[in-house]
Amino acid sequence: MSERALRSAVLASALLVLGAASSTVTITLPPDNVQFKPGPGVDLATANCATCHSAAYIYVQPPLNRTQWTAEVTKMKKAYGAPIADADIAPIVDYLLTQNGRP
Amino acid sequence: MTLARLDFLIGAASAAAATTVDLPFANGVRPLAAYPQKRDLIVLTPRPPLLETPFRIFNDGVLTPNDAFYVRWHLAGIPTTVDGATHQIKIHGSVKRPLSLSVEDLRTQFERVEIIAVNQCSGNSRGLFSPRVPGGQWDNGAMGNARWTGARLLDVLAKAGLEDSAVQIRFRGLDQPLLDATPPFVKALSIGDLDENMLIAYEMNGKPLPLLNGYPVRLVVPGWYATYWMKMLAQIEAIDTVDDNFWMKTAYRIPDTPGNTVTPTDSGYPTIPINKLTVRSFITNLTSGQTIAPGTQTIRGIAFDSGKGIRHVDFSSDGGANWRKATLGEDHGNFSFRRWESRFTAERGASYVLACRATTKDGETQTAIPVWNPGGYLRNVIETYEVRVA
Numbered sequence: 057m058s059e060r061a062l063r064s065a066v067l068a069s070a071l072l073v074l075g076a077a078s079s080t081v082t083i084t085l086p087p088d089n090v091q092f093k094p095g096p097g098v099d100l101a102t103a104n105c106a107t108c109h110s111a112a113y114i115y116v117q118p119p120l121n122r123t124q125w126t127a128e129v130t131k132m133k134k135a136y137g138a139p140i141a142d143a144d145i146a147p148i149v150d151y152l153l154t155q156n157g158r159p
Numbered sequence: 160m161t162l163a164r165l166d167f168l169i170g171a172a173s174a175a176a177a178t179t180v181d182l183p184f185a186n187g188v189r190p191l192a193a194y195p196q197k198r199d200l201i202v203l204t205p206r207p208p209l210l211e212t213p214f215r216i217f218n219d220g221v222l223t224p225n226d227a228f229y230v231r232w233h234l235a236g237i238p239t240t241v242d243g244a245t246h247q248i249k250i251h252g253s254v255k256r257p258l259s260l261s262v263e264d265l266r267t268q269f270e271r272v273e274i275i276a277v278n279q280c281s282g283n284s285r286g287l288f289s290p291r292v293p294g295g296q297w298d299n300g301a302m303g304n305a306r307w308t309g310a311r312l313l314d315v316l317a318k319a320g321l322e323d324s325a326v327q328i329r330f331r332g333l334d335q336p337l338l339d340a341t342p343p344f345v346k347a348l349s350i351g352d353l354d355e356n357m358l359i360a361y362e363m364n365g366k367p368l369p370l371l372n373g374y375p376v377r378l379v380v381p382g383w384y385a386t387y388w389m390k391m392l393a394q395i396e397a398i399d400t401v402d403d404n405f406w407m408k409t410a411y412r413i414p415d416t417p418g419n420t421v422t423p424t425d426s427g428y429p430t431i432p433i434n435k436l437t438v439r440s441f442i443t444n445l446t447s448g449q450t451i452a453p454g455t456q457t458i459r460g461i462a463f464d465s466g467k468g469i470r471h472v473d474f475s476s477d478g479g480a481n482w483r484k485a486t487l488g489e490d491h492g493n494f495s496f497r498r499w500e501s502r503f504t505a506e507r508g509a510s511y512v513l514a515c516r517a518t519t520k521d522g523e524t525q526t527a528i529p530v531w532n533p534g535g536y537l538r539n540v541i542e543t544y545e546v547r548v549a
Binding site: 079080081082083084085086087088089090107108109110112113115116117118119120124128135136137138139156 | 189194367
């Protein structure tokens with residue numbers, strides 16, 4: 057879809073009945089096209105890290121080191137209830153380091 | 160901010176003609192896209208939608224247009240259809256008369272109150288922290304200034320009648336976590352912190368709120384960070400203890416240290432919930448790194464604080480060695496952006512470091528050294544802008 061076509065599709069989907077003080081508003085969000093990039097562990101990341109939010113959350117972070125990515129994955133599990141198997145944490149962190157890591 | 164062509168973040172469908180911006184920090188390339196009821200904004204993430212206002216828009220006027228206003232959600236379970244006619248706001252918990260109010264009830268049973276106030280994300284400017292910290296990686300555009308119209312929170316609470324036992328008011332919107340195990344997004348304010356400026360707003364700049372900004376009603380908490388400005392407000396609950404949910408007790412905490420600043424190696428310091436805005440000022444009619452024309456240049460900007468009001472803004476064209484008072488623009492109230500302008504003479508071939516520094520009516524001013532805390536909150540360093548004259 058061209059940008060213009062996409063934009064008008066998005067605009068058209070914002071249905072706002074004006075005049076009435078309060079009425080039904082319906083929107084259609086543009087698709088989330090961000091995907092984890094290929095590499096060892098991509099399947100684990102896709103299965104565990106794209107349920108609650110876009111994979112963009114990972115790529116927009118500053119490059120993080122192993123301690124920081126481990127803390128992030130642990131936070132997803134402990135604070136936000138992500139159902140991540142303990143055995144998968146290390147391979148997911150390895151993958152995240154290849155995607156957006158630093159020593 | 161440079162404009163560049165497309166690419167990696169967005170997929171084939173929309174990448175073809177998309178443009179991106181490159182924010183001034185690592186991994187700062189972002190697509191621009193027009194979300195429903197919005198013009199092109201900087202897409203931090205598509206799910207949940209986190210959209211940043213391109214900074215030059217703050218030069219267009221003192222109010223931020225609804226379609227340019229930044230968007231920030233925590234949980235991806237955002238209703239995409241909201242019926243403003245049937246929406247109910249329930250006031251319950253430690254109240255004498257539990258209520259359920261429609262938007263129409265808010266309009267007809269309570270005084271209509273207007274306030275112009277800045278809404279700034281707690282994490283605004285987090286991307287500029289050094290060292291960087293995880294979180295929403297915003298440049299300076301996670302803020303906006305709007306005219307909010309609605310009913311006073313205190314009037315609504317008075318109608319319900321708070322029990323003496325109540326210590327906090329907890330707010331919840333219509334958004335839902337996608338998994339049950341994720342804590343729902345709720346925020347609480349202490350009763351002693353409530354004031355007559357706080358509104359349940361049904362209009363933003365004289366129009367219904369865009370859905371992504373909280374249609375049909377959002378809490379307006381002038382002077383406080385936007386984390387308290389609950390969108391799609393649905394529940395107001397008076398509680399008898401200090402709220403200990405995740406978003407109050409663990410997230411959105413700042414160090415309770417002088418200046419709320421620490422170093423990356425500090426630990427064990429006490430923390431408190433983030434609360435009121437720190438004072439800030441920006442130049443809006445140029446960006447750092449820009450080349451400007453020689454001759455007399457008018458520099459324009461904005462300043463704001465937590466509601467004491469801006470006493471003065473100082474402008475410097477030599478990196479802060481010498482300051483002169485800028486001319487303040489129209490006063491739209493203490494909670495609003497205050498526009499300012501100043502002039503300086505730019506010599507051909509020279510380079511300048513421009514800087515601005517706001518001071519509130521009670522003497523609070525901006526820091527020369529950036530604050531640092533692990534949440535990436537409260538940045539209010541004196542901004543500097545390097546320009547070359549050609």
